[in-house]
Every structure is written in structure tokens, then in C-alpha cells.
Amino acid sequence: MRPSAKRPCLGPSEPDSLDSSFQKRLTKVSIEGNIASGKSTFVRLLEKYSEEWEVIPEPIAKWCNVQSTDNEYKELTSSQKNGGNLLGMLYDKPTRWAYTFQTFACLSRVKAQLKAASAKLQEAEHPVQFYERSVFSDRYVFASNLFESGCINETEWAIYQDLHTWFLTTFEPDMQLDGIIYLRATPEKCMERLQIRGREEEQGIEMEYLESLHHKHETWLHERTIKVDFDNLREIPILVLDVNEDFKNDKIKQEDLIDKVKAFLKS
Numbered sequence: 001m002r003p004s005a006k007r008p009c010l011g012p013s014e015p016d017s018l019d020s021s022f023q024k025r026l027t028k029v030s031i032e033g034n035i036a037s038g039k040s041t042f043v044r045l046l047e048k049y050s051e052e053w054e055v056i057p058e059p060i061a062k063w064c065n066v067q068s069t070d071n072e073y074k075e076l077t078s079s080q081k082n083g084g085n086l087l088g089m090l091y092d093k094p095t096r097w098a099y100t101f102q103t104f105a106c107l108s109r110v111k112a113q114l115k116a117a118s119a120k121l122q123e124a125e126h127p128v129q130f131y132e133r134s135v136f137s138d139r140y141v142f143a144s145n146l147f148e149s150g151c152i153n154e155t156e157w158a159i160y161q162d163l164h165t166w167f168l169t170t171f172e173p174d175m176q177l178d179g180i181i182y183l184r185a186t187p188e189k190c191m192e193r194l195q196i197r198g199r200e201e202e203q204g205i206e207m208e209y210l211e212s213l214h215h216k217h218e219t220w221l222h223e224r225t226i227k228v229d230f231d232n233l234r235e236i237p238i239l240v241l242d243v244n245e246d247f248k249n250d251k252i253k254q255e256d257l258i259d260k261v262k263a264f265l266k267s
């Protein structure tokens with residue numbers, strides 16, 4: 001896999017030469033997979049393996065605690081009364097909150113991809129950034145599924161797609177990925193893990209929802225049959241890893257996964 005084309009610097013001011021040489025060396029990979037398939041668990045392994053590998057986590061804490069920066073409004077809005085927990089609101093009433101959630105998730109992913117890399121990573125010889133999900137799963141898995149299930153209406157879907165395309169074309173070089181790692185697990189396994197994890201907001205998630213998301217991941221990343229609107233995404237290298245088995249407590253399986261990631265990065 002080769003690092004993608006040169007990207008402009010949007011981070012804190014750095015000498016141009018340092019930045020452009022870093023951008024050329026940098027490889028960006030997103031980690032995709034169904035809810036509770038084990039992405040956070042997997043990226044913790046990656047982070048431990050190499051100082052040259054950095055993880056950009058999904059900003060779930062932000063989604064669970066949306067704060068208004070506007071002091072003019074002294075009265076609490078209904079979302080603030082809910083503790084600003086947009087993820088909770090999404091699962092409580094998807095027809096009301098799906099569009100809001102999806103645009104906010106997309107915005108937070110764009111911001112995460114624009115953030116400058118750490119000073120340590122900038123000094124690395126072969127720096128790699130791993131993103132927990134991406135602007136692409138935002139659209140082709142979650143938003144698309146919410147539209148197809150009627151939680152996002154035609155107008156909202158049109159606005160979301162317009163906004164998404166605008167973000168991606170405006171910040172194109174920064175949004176480009178060099179590869180995707182798909183953590184593939186059955187919806188049954190994800191449900192089992194989701195219940196063990198016990199995140200409060202997710203307790204009402206039904207099997208049907210995990211099955212639809214599984215289908216979206218499969219057609220996008222395994223069968224590669226869905227139509228995507230971005231050239232770079234059509235050709236992108238994808239590594240599919242079966243994560244149904246427990247690797248959390250198995251050193252040999254962990255090494256095997258790391259070897260596959262290393263081979264993928266070299267390929």
C-alpha cells in the first residue's frame with residue numbers, strides 16, 4: 001500500500017518542508033466494522049505494537065455529551081435536559097434524531113481527519129494513522145441504512161449527501177485513505193459483545209439493526225458491490241480480518257493479526 005498524494009497542512013504551523021515530507025510518508029488506514037465487533041480492542045493492540053502507529057479514536061464521548069457554546073440561551077433545550085447525549089437520543093427516537101446525529105458524526109470525523117498528527121508521529125520514519133471508522137462508513141453504512149429504514153427522510157438524505165460531498169471535495173487530500181481494515185464478525189457475535197460491554201445507550205439495539213449494518217459492511221467491503229461516489233474509494237486496498245474468535249486473551253492470535261496488518265501496510 002502506498003501513502004496517498006501530498007496533503008496540505010492544516011495543523012499548527014510547521015515548516016513547509018517538514019510538513020510535506022511527513023505527508024508523503026504518512027499512511028492513513030481506517031478500521032471498519034459493525035457495532036461491538038471489536039474495533040477499540042483491536043486498535044489498542046496496534047497502538048501497543050509500534051511507536052510509529054497512532055490511533056484516532058471515534059469521538060463517542062463527544063456524541064454522548066454535546067455542549068452548547070452559546071451562553072445567550074439560559075434555558076435548557078430539550079437536548080441539554082437529556083444531558084446532551086445525542087447517541088442516547090438517536091437510539092431512543094431515531095426518526096427524530098438520525099439526521100442530527102449523522103451530520104454531527106460526519107462533522108466530528110472530518111475534524112478528526114484534519115487534526116495535525118502528534119509531534120512524535122511527525123518524526124517517525126514510517127508513520128501510520130489508524131482511524132476508528134471514517135467519513136465513508138458514516139455515509140455508506142450508517143446514514144444510508146438510516147435512510148433505507150425510513151429514519152432519515154428524502155430531504156434530509158439529500159442535504160446529508162450534499163454536505164458530505166462538499167466536505168470531501170473541499171478537504172479532499174486530507175480525507176483520502178490509503179487502506180481499510182474490515183473487522184468482520186457475525187451480527188450474533190456483535191450482539192453478544194454489545195451485551196457484555198453494556199453501554200447504557202445501546203441496550204435497546206435489536207438484532208435486526210446489527211444485521212442491516214452487517215449487510216452494509218459486507219456489500220461495501222467484502223463483496224465490493226455498492227456504488228461509491230469517490231474514485232479513490234473504488235480502488236482502495238482492503239484487508240478483511242475475521243474477528244469472531246477471542247483474540248483479547250490470546251497472544252498467538254494477536255501476533256497473527258499484527259503480522260497481517262504489517263503485510264498489508266507493506267503491500
Ligand SMILES: Nc1ncnc2c1ncn2[C@@H]1O[C@H](COP(=O)(O)OP(=O)(O)OP(=O)(O)O)[C@@H](O)[C@H]1O
Binds near residue numbers: 035036038245
Ligand atoms: N476478539 C474478541 N474476543 C472477545 N471479546 C472481544 C473481542 N473483541 C472485543 N471484545 C469485547 O467486546 C466488546 C466490544 O468491543 P469494542 O468496544 O472493542 O467494540 P467496537 O467495535 O469498538 O464497538 P463500537 O462499534 O461501539 O465502537 C468489549 O467488551 C470487548 O472487550
Ligand SMILES: Nc1nc(=O)c2ncn([C@H]3C[C@H](O)[C@@H](CO)O3)c2[nH]1
Binds near residue numbers: 035060090133137
Ligand atoms: N447512526 C450512527 N451513525 C454513525 O456514523 C455512527 N458511528 C458510530 N455509531 C454508533 C454505533 C455505536 O453505538 C456507537 C459507537 O461506535 O456509535 C454511529 N451511529
